[in-house]
Amino acid sequence: MQEDGGISSLFDFLADSTDKIIFSDATNKDSHVPVIHRNEINAESFRSNYLNKKPVKLKGFMNQEWTNWTPDSLCELFKEEPLSVLVSKDNKNFIDNDITCERAQMTNTQLFDHVFHVSSASKRLYFRTTLPDALLESVDQLPIKTLLDREKDNTSLLRLWVGSSGNVTPIHYDRCHGVLSQIIGTKKITLFSPKYTSDIYPHESHSSRAHCSRVCMEKWIMGDTYQREHYPNFDRAKRRECILEPGDILYTPPGWWHHVLSVTPCASITVPFDMKPGEKIPPNMLI
Secondary structure, three states: OEEOOHHHHHOOEEEOOOOOEEEOOOOOOOEEOEEEEHHHOOHHHHHHHOOOOOOEEEEOOOOHHHHOOOHHHHHHOOOOOOEEEEEEOOOOEOOOOOOOEEEEEEOHHHHHHHHHHOOOOOOOEEEEEEOOHHHHOOOOOHHHHHHHOOOOOOHHHOEEEEEOOOOEEEEEOOOOEEEEEEEEOOEEEEEEOHHHHHHHOEOOOOOOOOOEEOOOHHHHHOOOHHHHHHOHHHHHOOOEEEEEOOOEEEEEOOOOEEEEEEOOOEEEEEOOEOOOOOOOOOHHHOO
16 A cells, blocks of 8 residues: 655646646645555455545556547547536536536537637536447446445446646545546545545535535635635644546545646546445435
8 A cells, every 4th residue: 555645746836827837835734545556455444444434546447448448439429429528617616516517518529629628717517427338338337336345236327527737526425335436637636535525615504406516625724814714723634635647546535625726727537336235324324
C-alpha cells in the first residue's frame, strides 16, 4: 500500500473564476487517500479495512478494454441521437438540478469537439448517460463486485460522465457505495468523513439539497470573506485527497462528503452499489 502523495502534491490546485490553476497552501493539512494494487488485497481484507469505512484508490482492477477508449471512439457511440447536455450556469459548478445547471441539445460531434478541443473557459459542459452496449461490453465489473461482496446486477445504474476541464461537482455525499472509474483524463477528488458533517454546513434537512454543503471550497480556501465569516469551522473538517488518472478506481463509502474537480477534459464511469441491510448507516444520512 502507498499514499497518493506524489502526484497529489504536483496537482495541489484549485480552478478559480479566471480559469487559472491556483496553488493553495491550505490551513487544513490534507492527507491522501491510500492506494492499493490488485495484488496487494483480497476481498476479505478490503471488507475489513475499507468497505463502508474509508475511501481507497484501486489500481489494476480495470481491464485493458476500459482504457482503450478515446474521445473519438466514444463520440462514435452516440452518432444516431441528439444528446441532452448539462450546462453550468456559473461556468464551473455542476449538481444535477435547476439551481446550478440548465440543459442544451447537442450532436455528438458538437459535444466531444467542445469538451476535448475547445477552451473550457468559453462554456463548461457535462454529459451523463447510461452506457451504450459497446461500452458496457468492455466493462468487467467482476473484480469490483467480488471486493464489495455484491452479486446483484446493477448494469442499469452505471453511468458515463464526459466533461470539460475545470468542471466542479461541489461538496456533497451519495447514499450508495461509490466506484468512480477513470477512463480518459485526470480528476482530483477531495473527501471528508461523515463525522465532520457539522463543519461542512449541509443545507437544511428538509431541502432537496440536504446532501450538499453550503461551503464553496475554492472560495473558502482562497480566503473569501463571506465564506470565512459564514462557515468558520470548515477548516476543522480534515480533507483526504486523491488524483485519478486513466485506469484508476476510487471507492467512496456511503455518506462520505466529496468534491470533484476535472483537471483535464474527462470521461469516467460511475458504478454505484446499494447498501445492504445491516450495514452501518452514517449519521448524516439519518438526518
